[in-house]
Amino acid sequence: MSALNINNLQNTFQDALNFGGSPGAVSTSPTQSFMNSLPQRLNAAKQQKVLKPFSTGDMKILLLENVNQTAIEIFKQQGYQVEFHKTAMGEDELLGKIKDFHAIGIRSKTKLTAKVLEQAKNLICIGCFCIGTNQVDLNYAADKGIAVFNSPFSNSRSVAELVIAEIITLARQLGDRSIELHTGTWNKVSARCWEVRGKTLGIIGYGHIGSQLSVLAEAMGLHVIYYDIVTIMALGTAKQVATLDELLNKADFVSLHVPETPETRNMLSAPQFAAMKDGAYVINASRGTVVDIPALVQAMKANKIAGAALDVYPNEPGKNGAGTYNDDLNSWTSELVSLPNVVLTPHIGGSTEEAQTAIGIEVSNALSKYINEGNSVGAVNFPEVSLRSLDLDQENTVRVLYIHQNIPGVLKTVNNILSNHNIEKQFSDSNGNIAYLMADISQVNQSDIKQIYEELNQTSAKISIRLLY
Numbered sequence: 503m504s505a506l507n508i509n510n511l512q513n514t515f516q517d518a519l520n521f522g523g524s525p526g527a528v529s530t531s532p533t534q535s536f537m538n539s540l541p542q543r544l545n546a547a548k549q550q551k552v553l554k555p556f557s558t559g560d561m562k563i564l565l566l567e568n569v570n571q572t573a574i575e576i577f578k579q580q581g582y583q584v585e586f587h588k589t590a591m592g593e594d595e596l597l598g599k600i601k602d603f604h605a606i607g608i609r610s611k612t613k614l615t616a617k618v619l620e621q622a623k624n625l626i627c628i629g630c631f632c633i634g635t636n637q638v639d640l641n642y643a644a645d646k647g648i649a650v651f652n653s654p655f656s657n658s659r660s661v662a663e664l665v666i667a668e669i670i671t672l673a674r675q676l677g678d679r680s681i682e683l684h685t686g687t688w689n690k691v692s693a694r695c696w697e698v699r700g701k702t703l704g705i706i707g708y709g710h711i712g713s714q715l716s717v718l719a720e721a722m723g724l725h726v727i728y729y730d731i732v733t734i735m736a737l738g739t740a741k742q743v744a745t746l747d748e749l750l751n752k753a754d755f756v757s758l759h760v761p762e763t764p765e766t767r768n769m770l771s772a773p774q775f776a777a778m779k780d781g782a783y784v785i786n787a788s789r790g791t792v793v794d795i796p797a798l799v800q801a802m803k804a805n806k807i808a809g810a811a812l813d814v815y816p817n818e819p820g821k822n823g824a825g826t827y828n829d830d831l832n833s834w835t836s837e838l839v840s841l842p843n844v845v846l847t848p849h850i851g852g853s854t855e856e857a858q859t860a861i862g863i864e865v866s867n868a869l870s871k872y873i874n875e876g877n878s879v880g881a882v883n884f885p886e887v888s889l890r891s892l893d894l895d896q897e898n899t900v901r902v903l904y905i906h907q908n909i910p911g912v913l914k915t916v917n918n919i920l921s922n923h924n925i926e927k928q929f930s931d932s933n934g935n936i937a938y939l940m941a942d943i944s945q946v947n948q949s950d951i952k953q954i955y956e957e958l959n960q961t962s963a964k965i966s967i968r969l970l971y
């Protein structure tokens with residue numbers, strides 16, 4: 503049994519991968535019970551037999567940003583070579599390195615730009631071991647036939663819990679009282695300190711995190727309103743409002759939970775702060791570009807905004823350590839840190855043991871299934887294609903993975919090439935400019951394989967081909 507992994511960029515037979523073992527599937531689920539049973543799940547995932555390349559030692563995976571150890575264990579279990587780094591990598595370092603790897607695992611700091619991906623001649627897939635995927639040029643990756651996976655909700659609860667803590671922290675000025683005592687000042691005050699019961703929380707973006715936050719906030723007696731670009735079912739007694747301005751006019755606490763997009767850039771800036779209630783609070787644990795920080799600083803200096811909790815920033819350091827967060831990265835840092843009732847955290851919304859373990863398992867399994875079987879379910883930039891595992895008991899069966907431009911006539915051409923064999927099963931789907939065909943063909947002799955590859959490689963719509971057998 504062997505498999506060809508042929509990348510269109512080189513137009514050569516690049517890797518010869520084989521696979522053996524019994525077909526199987528590793529499934530994950532994001533529920534609380536899933537999180538509670540993580541150790542058992544990890545063991546199960548490790549023990550489960552999956553289709554895997556025979557020469558797994560050829561697969562090279564680069565893991566950055568201290569991706570959870572569970573991922574390393576699962577990749578090693580597959581037999582892949584793993585290179586692990588605790589920090590993010592800058593563009594120059596990536597440009598020199600990425601061409602050697604078949605897969606890369608990152609979190610929110612490493613930028614996979616078109617310039618970097620252009621050098622990624624061997625890259626099959628990218629794993630974002632987090633929710634956000636804005637750090638990857640998703641369209642460019644798709645155009646190159648590189649599938650991108652993430653973990654859509656494994657850290658949602660962790661972020662929602664952090665925001666709950668911040669709502670009370672801001673209402674009671676806990677950050678300032680703590681700093682004062684740390685520096686020797688006893689300052690027992692009740693002025694402008696409030697209970698949160700009966701206050702209104704305005705949630706911008708009612709997705710996985712926003713809706714989870716809604717449930718927790720109502721349990722503490724907050725009234726919840728939310729604004730979203732799509733109509734979403736309210737949980738509990740929360741109410742969707744029609745406009746952002748309506749939310750800003752009514753909320754005592756405003757918490758942002760939108761992705762980084764062109765539309766969300768500076769979503770809260772001077773006009774939005776002006777529209778908020780006097781003495782309102784702002785919480786941003788989404789992306790640093792969503793809040794115009796200089797405008798926030800002005801609104802706080804004018805006593806319009808009574809406090810802010812920020813977990814994310816327009817420029818974030820790629821590693822931990824003193825001096826990494828300073829005016830070199832963000833020109834407004836010194837003004838922000840000098841304001842009262844400002845809570846600053848270093849992008850830790852999703853940084854809990856539970857979330858990181860769950861993400862490690864989920865994303866490494868998704869990447870393994872894509873590498874070993876071609877299964878792209880869960881990809882964020884790519885057609886989602888899956889076939890049940892290849893029947894390894896059946897002799898002379900080959901799985902064809904053909905990624906191509908989404909233009910008319912391609913399936914006819916490809917099926918013509920495959921037509922001398924028996925097409926056991928086939929699935930094709932498209933997403934924008936990209937289409938992906940997966941087919942299991944039987945009655946294929948060793949000598950046919952090279953010919954199939956060469957004929958597929960001649961097709962003008964081809965982006966990349968892998969043959970698993």
Ligand SMILES: NC(=O)c1ccc[n+]([C@@H]2O[C@H](COP(=O)([O-])OP(=O)(O)OC[C@H]3O[C@@H](n4cnc5c(N)ncnc54)[C@H](O)[C@@H]3O)[C@@H](O)[C@H]2O)c1
Pocket residue numbers: 633634654655657658661706707708709710711712729730731732759760761762763765766787788789813814849850851852853
């Ligand atoms: N601080 C952290 O550590 C941390 C952790 C996880 C996620 N995040 C960030 O939080 C974001 C939200 O996460 P999620 O899992 O809830 O995402 P999600 O996709 O489940 O929800 C996002 C919601 O925002 C809405 N939305 C999009 N554009 C909007 C706009 N212009 N106006 C109003 N609503 C809009 C969407 O319709 C959706 O309902 C992520 O994209 C990520 O950037 C940060």
Ligand SMILES: O=C(O)[C@H](O)COP(=O)(O)O
Pocket residue numbers: 609610611631632633634635657849850851852853
């Ligand atoms: O997108 C996410 O999931 C969060 O921003 C967390 O990112 P991190 O894994 O880099 O902490």
